[in-house]
Structures are given as structure tokens and as C-alpha cells.
Amino acid sequence: MDMLDILLSASFWAAAIRIASPLIFATLGELICERAGVLNLGIEGIMVAGAFAGWMAVYSGTGLWTGVMVAMIVGMAFGLIHSVLTVPFGLSQHVVGLGVTLLATSSTYYAYRLALPEVTSPPKITAFQPFEIPVLSDIPLIGPALFAQTPMTYLAFVLVAVVSLVLYRTPLGLALRAAGENPAAVAAQGLSVTGIRMGAVIVGSGFMAMGGAFLTMSAFDSFFFEMVNGRGWICIALVVFGAWKPGKALLGAVLFAAFDALQIRVQQTPLGADIPYQIFLMTPYVLSILALIVMSRRAEVPGALMVPFNKGER
Numbered sequence: 001m002d003m004l005d006i007l008l009s010a011s012f013w014a015a016a017i018r019i020a021s022p023l024i025f026a027t028l029g030e031l032i033c034e035r036a037g038v039l040n041l042g043i044e045g046i047m048v049a050g051a052f053a054g055w056m057a058v059y060s061g062t063g064l065w066t067g068v069m070v071a072m073i074v075g076m077a078f079g080l081i082h083s084v085l086t087v088p089f090g091l092s093q094h095v096v097g098l099g100v101t102l103l104a105t106s107s108t109y110y111a112y113r114l115a116l117p118e119v120t121s122p123p124k125i126t127a128f129q130p131f132e133i134p135v136l137s138d139i140p141l142i143g144p145a146l147f148a149q150t151p152m153t154y155l156a157f158v159l160v161a162v163v164s165l166v167l168y169r170t171p172l173g174l175a176l177r178a179a180g181e182n183p184a185a186v187a188a189q190g191l192s193v194t195g196i197r198m199g200a201v202i203v204g205s206g207f208m209a210m211g212g213a214f215l216t217m218s219a220f221d222s223f224f225f226e227m228v229n230g231r232g233w234i235c236i237a238l239v240v241f242g243a244w245k246p247g248k249a250l251l252g253a254v255l256f257a258a259f260d261a262l263q264i265r266v267q268q269t270p271l272g273a274d275i276p277y278q279i280f281l282m283t284p285y286v287l288s289i290l291a292l293i294v295m296s297r298r299a300e301v302p303g304a305l306m307v308p309f310n311k312g313e314r
Contacts, residue, residue, distance in 0.1 A: 075209020
């Protein structure tokens with residue numbers, strides 16, 4: 001199979017969409033935070049906590065969608081911690097974010113060992129199964145790639161549309177964007193910059209946790225600590241790549257996922273036998289960095305990103 005055959009195969013694009021789905025959830029969450037002026041570096045740990053919480057809820061007997069809600073609530077709880085420390089108290093967003101990542105990952109490890117002390121291999125659950133949308137799934141190439149996915153993948157794409165609509169077509173979205181651009185103007189309108197920013201971080205963290213839950217409840221059927229594997233940091237880069245716009249961030253997530261899916265398939269070709277596999281593993285990240293460099297030169301960073309706001313101060 002040559003490169004063109006790979007790129008024109010429905011299975012390749014189906015895999016790319018599947019790999020992109022957790023990135024879409026988490027990227028949207030980070031985008032909401034940053035649009036409000038808060039950099040959330042707790043994303044990696046929040047994804048780990050969400051992956052475990054959702055999986056553990058389902059393993060304990062709840063339904064799959066209940067597990068998604070549990071993951072979201074856990075993510076929002078860590079978002080609350082992050083927002084309290086960074087918004088009203090004005091602590092360093094870098095330090096707090098890294099602290100939240102360490103807190104979330106370590107508490108997840110503790111909870112896992114507490115709940116399953118004797119388990120050597122992670123138990124399995126019945127995860128979301130692919131659902132083919134009638135008629136649409138029969139479209140050549142596009143159908144199997146877009147319309148034969150699990151329900152959580154469909155939810156990820158719906159959330160992109162919802163977040164875009166809220167950000168650019170509602171007063172709430174205008175207030176949120178203004179909080180990240182000119183918080184003094186928001187305060188002058190009688191709105192609470194603190195409330196808007198905290199709400200954005202809490203909701204955004206819930207989306208991040210849903211990205212983690214996708215891994216254990218849709219992509220796989222069990223939990224292990226290495227499964228997030230740096231996806232959170234990739235999502236931070238995807239926000240910049242997408243110029244803080246949901247649609248462009250979606251394209252960035254699919255692009256990175258396509259690179260990742262491509263390197264897996266290229267390893268199975270004759271070319272893969274002659275090149276060390278580590279080269280293929282790093283290729284998606286190298287290409288993503290190059291694309292990020294090109295796109296970020298034209299990106300407009302929110303004017304008040306990482307700038308604390310205290311009412312009455314200039």
C-alpha cells in the first residue's frame with residue numbers, strides 16, 4: 001500500500017477522526033479558559049482524572065452517559081480549585097496549572113490503588129460502540145469516516161458548533177471574550193470579571209475531563225495511567241494553532257490526528273522496515289510544531305490572557 005492509497009482509504013480517516021475526538025474536547029475546554037483570560041496548564045492532569053472517574057463510575061455499575069457526567073463533574077471540581085487560586089487571588093497561572101496537574105494525577109493514582117488494591121491489570125468495561133447514521137454512513141470515503149463513529153465523537157463535533165455559537169452569537173460569549181480582551185470594559189458594564197473567568201475555567205475543565213473520559217469509555221475499555229500521554233499539552237498548542245477559534249482548532253486537532261494515524265500505517269509499509277520506528281513516532285509532533293510556527297505568526301492572542309484583574313485598578 002503506497003501513501004496515496006492510505007490517504008484515500010476510509011479506514012485512515014475514520015482512525016484520524018477517532019484519534020482527534022479527545023483532542024477536540026480538551027482543546028475546546030482550553031480555548032474557553034484562554035478566551036476568558038486564564039491559561040489552564042492543569043489540562044493534562046484533569047484529563048487523567050476525567051479518564052479515571054468516568055471509567056470507575058461505569059465499572060461501579062452506572063451507565064456510560066452517567067460516567068461521562070461524573071468525569072465532567074470531577075474536571076469541574078479541579079477547575080474550581082484552579083479558578084479560585086488564579087482569578088480572585090491572582091496567583092501565577094503557570095504555577096497553579098502545573099500544581100493542578102500534579103494534584104489531579106497523584107490523587108487519581110491514589111484513588112485507583114485505594115479502589116483496586118489487588119488488581120494487576122485494569123478491568124474492562126463495556127465502552128461506547130460505533131453507531132452508523134443511516135444513509136450518511138453509506139457516502140463513499142466520508143461516510144465511514146464521519147458517520148460511523150461512537151456517540152462521544154458526534155458529541156465532540158456538536159460541542160464545536162455550540163461553543164462557536166455561544167462565543168460569537170450570544171451576550172454571554174461577548175462578555176467572555178471581553179473578559180479576555182478588556183476586562184475593565186466588562187467591569188464598567190456592571191458585570192463580574194471574576195465570575196465570568198471562574199465560570200469559564202470551571203466549564204472548560206469539565207470539557208477537558210470529557211476528553212479524558214473519551215479515552216477510557218470510547219477509544220478503549222479500560223484505564224491505565226499512560227493513556228493521556230501528553231495530549232493535554234498538544235491541546236494547548238492546538239488552541240494557538242486555531243487562533244483561539246473553535247473551527248480552526250477543530251481542523252488543527254484533525255490535522256494532528258491524521259499525522260498520528262499516518263505514521264502508524266507508514267510503519268507497516270516497506271518504508272517502515274528501513275527507518276527506525278522512533279522517527280515515525282515523532283513525526284506527528286514535528287509536523288505539528290512546524291504548522292504551529294506558521295499559524296501562530298498570524299494569531300492574535302487575547303489581550304488580557306494571563307493578566308490578573310482587580311476591580312478599581314488600572
